[in-house]
Amino acid sequence: MNNIEEIKSRIDIVDLVSETVKLRRTGKNYIGFCPFHSNTRTPAFVVFPESGTWRCFGECNEGGDIFRFLMKKEGWDFSETLHYLAQKAGITLEPLTPKKKEENAYEEKLSGILEEALIFFRHHLTQTEKGQAALAYLTEKRKLTSKTIETFELGYAPDGWEDGLAYFRNKGYSEKELLDCGLITKRSEQEGFYDRFRNRVTFPIRDANQRLCGFGARALLSEDNPKYLNSPQTLLFDKSALLYGLDKARKPIRTADQAVIVEGYFDVIGLYQSGFQNAVSPMGTALTPVQMRLLKRYTRKIILALDPDSAGEKATLKGLEVARDAMDHSDDFIFDPRGLVRTEARLDADIRVCSLPEGKDPDEIALEDQEKWKEIIDQAKPIITHVIDALVNGKNLDDPKTKSEIASKVVPLIKDVPNAVERDAYRQQLARVLHIDEQSLFSISEVQYISRGRSNRRKIETEPGSLETLASSEKSKIYNLEKHFILLLLKKPELVYDVDRYLKKNDLVPLSNSDVESGDLQLVFVLIMKSLQQVDQDAAEFILQNLPDDLVWLETEWEQVIHTGTSQDRILEDLARTLLILRKIKVNEKIKSLYLLQQQTDENEAAADLELQKELLDAIKTRGLVEKAQSIPLISD
Ligand SMILES: [Zn+2]
Numbered sequence: 221m222n223n224i225e226e227i228k229s230r231i232d233i234v235d236l237v238s239e240t241v242k243l244r245r246t247g248k249n250y251i252g253f254c255p256f257h258s259n260t261r262t263p264a265f266v267v268f269p270e271s272g273t274w275r276c277f278g279e280c281n282e283g284g285d286i287f288r289f290l291m292k293k294e295g296w297d298f299s300e301t302l303h304y305l306a307q308k309a310g311i312t313l314e315p316l317t318p319k320k321k322e323e324n325a326y327e328e329k330l331s332g333i334l335e336e337a338l339i340f341f342r343h344h345l346t347q348t349e350k351g352q353a354a355l356a357y358l359t360e361k362r363k364l365t366s367k368t369i370e371t372f373e374l375g376y377a378p379d380g381w382e383d384g385l386a387y388f389r390n391k392g393y394s395e396k397e398l399l400d401c402g403l404i405t406k407r408s409e410q411e412g413f414y415d416r417f418r419n420r421v422t423f424p425i426r427d428a429n430q431r432l433c434g435f436g437a438r439a440l441l442s443e444d445n446p447k448y449l450n451s452p453q454t455l456l457f458d459k460s461a462l463l464y465g466l467d468k469a470r471k472p473i474r475t476a477d478q479a480v481i482v483e484g485y486f487d488v489i490g491l492y493q494s495g496f497q498n499a500v501s502p503m504g505t506a507l508t509p510v511q512m513r514l515l516k517r518y519t520r521k522i523i524l525a526l527d528p529d530s531a532g533e534k535a536t537l538k539g540l541e542v543a544r545d546a547m548d549h550s551d552d553f554i555f556d557p558r559g560l561v562r563t564e565a566r567l568d569a570d571i572r573v574c575s576l577p578e579g580k581d582p583d584e585i586a587l588e589d590q591e592k593w594k595e596i597i598d599q600a601k602p603i604i605t606h607v608i609d610a611l612v613n614g615k616n617l618d619d620p621k622t623k624s625e626i627a628s629k630v631v632p633l634i635k636d637v638p639n640a641v642e643r644d645a646y647r648q649q650l651a652r653v654l655h656i657d658e659q660s661l662f663s664i665s666e667v668q669y670i671s672r673g674r675s676n677r678r679k680i681e682t683e684p685g686s687l688e689t690l691a692s693s694e695k696s697k698i699y700n701l702e703k704h705f706i707l708l709l710l711k712k713p714e715l716v717y718d719v720d721r722y723l724k725k726n727d728l729v730p731l732s733n734s735d736v737e738s739g740d741l742q743l744v745f746v747l748i749m750k751s752l753q754q755v756d757q758d759a760a761e762f763i764l765q766n767l768p769d770d771l772v773w774l775e776t777e778w779e780q781v782i783h784t785g786t787s788q789d790r791i792l793e794d795l796a797r798t799l800l801i802l803r804k805i806k807v808n809e810k811i812k813s814l815y816l817l818q819q820q821t822d823e824n825e826a827a828a829d830l831e832l833q834k835e836l837l838d839a840i841k842t843r844g845l846v847e848k849a850q851s852i853p854l855i856s857d
Contacts, residue, residue: 222773223306223313224287224740225699230309233272233286240293243267246816256280256292263820266813271698271805273737277813277835283806285699287739298743302770313770327455330401333393334424334432334456337403340387341375341422341435351376354421354440362486363587368493371468372423377437379419402434402451417449423485425450425457425503426467428514429777433457436464436485436503448484450503460508463500463515464488472497473518474797480523480597481507482582487525490583494590496597499525499582512569516697520569523600525582557607558633564603565638572600604633604646612653623654698805702741705798706748707777708791713748713759718792719799726849728803728842735799737806740771793854800850807843814839 264278275283420437434451
């Protein structure tokens with residue numbers, strides 16, 4: 221999180237705006253009189269706590285985040301606003317000191333070394349005799365094609381203790397650098413170092429922006445433990461914040477509006493080869509809140525497809541919180557449906573679980589029979605239904621004790637469902653399955669729930685990923701999209717013209733400041749537009765030179781946003797898609813607000829009402845156009 225995101229997550233927009241504007245709550249949002257234009261009769265100013273934004277539907281017809289609000293209200297520039305808000309949020313701003321710059325440069329260097337390691341491992345897989353066994357394992361045992369092996373950049377770490385070490389020393393890298401990027405390990409009983417990965421198949425792990433962060437590695441010999449070994453925690457590699465495969469799955473997830481969570485590397489790869497490119501893996505640990513938030517940028521529909529032999533079903537049957545052996549036996553995996561139900565609610569997500577046939581991994585199933593995999597995914601059930609089915613399976617439901625045990629496990633889950641209608645539906649479902657009436661279901665479970673629940677409940681509430689952290693992700697949605705858009709444009713400013721042409725073709729209004737409404741990013745957007753209007757300098761150079769000091773962090777992200785070699789068409793597509801998503805979010809906000817304002821308008825204010833009606837129709841028309849544009853592929857493959 222950069223400073224700006226941190227500030228936004230800490231400062232509540234409703235609190236901030238309320239300091240000067242009287243707000244009234246209506247549903248999820250707040251309305252009031254716009255402080256920027258004179259209006260006293262009909263409120264036209266709406267604050268959206270969820271996205272952390274505001275908008276005036278009256279004369280101003282403008283909106284933004286807390287930064288834009290203060291800049292407009294106080295007439296401050298961005299830097300003044302940043303300093304004010306940082307202080308308010310209790311954040312010490314660290315200017316990008318020479319030291320920080322050095323650190324960023326060092327991370328870049330480490331990632332560069334990893335890229336070289338990747339080439340080293342690939343060479344050993346494809347060009348050496350010793351790599352033959354590994355290659356045979358991938359192609360014969362795992363049924364991967366050479367195209368897939370190429371796509372996933374798989375490699376082979378030779379089995380010498382110092383092959384890699386010698387190779388990289390020779391290239392001029394120090395032991396410290398190799399240690400810092402996790403390629404070597406310090407010997408414990410004597411001086412010196414040795415290669416971390418030996419005689420293993422290697423999987424490069426990239427973040428969503430394609431930056432290489434580390435490796436996963438699978439042993440080729442059954443006596444080598446652990447079976448799977450990852451890079452250690454380094455400056456670049458934080459397992460809890462990475463999802464294997466997301467660099468490739470990002471777009472397919474967005475397109476399918478669905479992400480499938482699988483256990484391991486081979487599941488992701490096998491599914492990809494079978495045409496299911498929306499799978500990612502948390503690499504042997506439980507899904508963390510950070511990973512969930514990562515996914516949520518692309519979809520809210522998440523399907524868990526975890527191996528039945530070790531995870532899901534049996535664990536569920538044993539109790540609701542069961543630790544199981546993780547893939548590399550180093551972390552405990554907690555399958556906690558209660559946590560999932562809560563996460564689902566907090567993230568406004570739709571989390572489902574699918575049942576895999578005993579003893580088969582997703583990649584095996586999909587490589588054998590694509591239809592079968594599709595069917596499994598289609599039949600994924602909501603978590604609670606899944607838990608009920610798993611608990612009931614094979615039980616004697618004539619036994620009252622069994623019934624009460626099951627009820628006492630499921631009722632707490634149902635209580636966590638925030639939606640009353642869904643809650644009722646689950647309660648009915650449970651009562652039906654257990655053949656008891658709803659009332660007694662309630663009383664059986666109530667007693668046990670209270671007696672065993674207290675300490676558990678406490679524990680869950682202090683878990684990481686508390687409400688505040690997750691709520692802030694909603695806020696960052698627009699910001700992240702706008703940031704992505706800006707970063708792409710920074711890379712290719714001249715694509716502004718192509719984007720405009722694309723918009724025009726789809727009857728949509730051209731790019732304007734209102735497409736980038738986060739205070740800091742709008743600043744950069746203006747700069748980009750300016751860069752195109754001058755001829756003295758190269759556009760990128762111009763931007764770099766004029767980028768405000770507080771925003772230099774953009775520079776580093778800028779470098780990473782596009783994988784080298786990405787075609788212009790792809791970038792344009794990414795730009796257009798991101799923009800459409802943003803416009804759709806904003807127009808939806810607008811439509812909701814207009815409905816809301818309409819309800820607030822006095823009946824005798826016919827003129828105002830007519831005005832709102834017209835705006836509403838315009839907004840609905842715009843939404844239609846955006847959706848239409850979204851449904852047409854921009855470029856064909
Ligand atoms: Zn206004």
